[in-house]
């Protein structure tokens with residue numbers, strides 16, 4: 001007999017086109033597993049071709065551990081008699097369809113909105129989650145910072161989980177009576193079919209700039225990956241795009257969804273204008289209605305505008321939406337401000353791309369009103385796009401009086417090597433104001449101790465992260481903690 005956790009294999013294969021089934025469809029599947037080391041008796045093991053290795057190499061291990069079925073692109077040389085092999089053209093794509101069926105298609109029973117773009121996904125998804133809770137709905141969130149079911153926090157490992165984890169989380173949200181779920185859709189997740197089989201009520205495009213070329217290789221591929229999300233939206237969904245980004249129209253070129261737009265510069269369904277922007281708050285006009293926000297910065301004007309648009313497209317009343325939006329706070333590590341007793345402003349921000357860093361520094365530049373200095377501390381992650389390293393250093397120099405280049409998450413790279421690549425972006429005229437301090441803690445302490453009252457210290461790149469990933473080991477590290485520690489130190493000395 002089937003239980004909640006179990007399904008008959010043939011009952012979850014219905015959405016697969018062109019699959020060849022070798023063996024019986026009448027097999028009980030207890031779970032879907034993509035790592036052979038986690039296979040249990042009754043598992044359906046999915047052989048995925050990865051970036052490091054090929055899951056097909058582990059099919060024999062999986063059957064040895066009791067897998068009752070294997071989803072694969074190529075059959076093993078010696079198939080096991082009692083195991084069912086489902087042969088498909090693309091295992092990752094098929095896995096998305098099977099995972100949705102295994103968990104009872106939870107996305108179709110929820111109002112699911114996805115957010116894609118280089119920057120702003122976490123901010124927009126989190127604002128939507130906060131807003132809809134305030135509007136009285138039970139909600140779920142899938143984000144880089146954390147996954148959340150109402151108040152329950154479930155740590156996240158990826159911006160967008162794999163299709164099995166994703167459908168499992170969605171079914172948990174449904175079981176908790178959530179009606180709305182807001183999720184980030186990373187370009188990796190589209191390319192790797194993590195979102196295949198999901199039924200979206202809407203999709204939002206924030207922007208696209210330089211990132212992840214380590215994975216996508218060319219900017220064109222990166223654009224195609226993001227566009228893939230809009231290509232697969234159904235005609236019942238909305239596709240809400242930022243038309244101030246020149247790739248906005250490309251994103252929705254082939255979508256079946258209803259296209260809606262937002263802009264700060266041109267005519268759009270949702271048109272916004274910034275009236276003033278200070279450290280205390282932002283005053284905007286949205287579709288002729290004036291509104292004050294606690295959240296600040298031009299990039300957040302875009303984020304709030306898209307959130308407003310999505311809420312209205314989901315049927316919420318504009319006036320109620322604006323009232324609730326005006327009280328929202330930024331998610332952790334997104335332009336998060338701290339003030340020392342002698343009025344130094346510390347800003348912890350997750351800007352880890354050239355565009356994000358430039359936006360944040362432009363915002364800081366606009367907020368300056370006197371002789372305060374801007375001190376920027378920034379690093380770049382290891383085993384990630386190396387092209388952004390010199391660019392980010394150059395941007396930091398352009399907008400700051402003092403720059404400290406430091407380590408982010410070196411991962412498996414030599415931090416000094418990363419810093420050397422960043423240093424190449426420092427214009428010779430800016431050598432004098434630039435220091436390289438590989439130890440991130442030391443870098444923050446130095447800035448915090450040397451700053452003068454009213455100075456602004458930007459600590460960019462790690463935002464909410466509470467670890468530093470060095471050689472595969474995550475050591476506790478929190479920019480906020482070190483900043484607050486040094487603010488205290490100024491008084492104890």
Ligand SMILES: CC(=O)N[C@H]1[C@@H](OP(=O)(O)OP(=O)(O)OC[C@H]2O[C@@H](n3ccc(=O)[nH]c3=O)[C@H](O)[C@@H]2O)O[C@H](CO)[C@@H](O)[C@@H]1O[C@H](C)C(=O)N[C@@H](C)C(=O)N[C@H](CCC(=O)O)C(=O)O
Pocket residue numbers: 034035036037048049050051052053054055058157158159160161162186187188189215
């Ligand atoms: C580059 C990338 O996306 N990698 C993801 C990918 O891993 P991979 O392709 O390297 O896998 P692999 O190690 O080659 O293994 C291939 C297959 O063999 C299996 N295997 C492997 C060994 C074994 O003994 N047995 C076995 O079955 C693996 O489970 C896997 O299914 O598939 C794994 C399983 O789903 C993911 O955990 C992994 O994410 C890694 C950890 C990662 O860091 N991903 C980042 C780049 C990422 O996805 N980032 C985006 C957001 C970025 C952003 O927008 O800023 C995200 O959505 O989080």
Ligand SMILES: Nc1ncnc2c1ncn2[C@@H]1O[C@H](COP(=O)(O)OP(=O)(O)OP(=O)(O)O)[C@@H](O)[C@H]1O
Pocket residue numbers: 117118119120121122123124144159184206207299300302303333334335349350351352355356357359360463
């Ligand atoms: N709409 C935006 N446009 C440009 N930059 C933004 C925007 N929103 C936020 N940022 C900047 O980008 C940083 C990351 O923001 P956020 O975490 O919302 O993006 P993300 O797309 O979720 O990033 P990730 O790809 O790591 O998941 C912020 O800390 C801020 O510096």
Ligand SMILES: N[C@H](CCC[C@H](N)C(=O)O)C(=O)O
Pocket residue numbers: 144159352380381382384408409461462465
């Ligand atoms: N989602 C992004 C986060 C980068 C954050 C930055 N701190 C880094 O480690 O490079 C990535 O995985 O590329």
Ligand SMILES: [Mg+2]
Pocket residue numbers: 121122123143144145159184
């Ligand atoms: Mg994110």
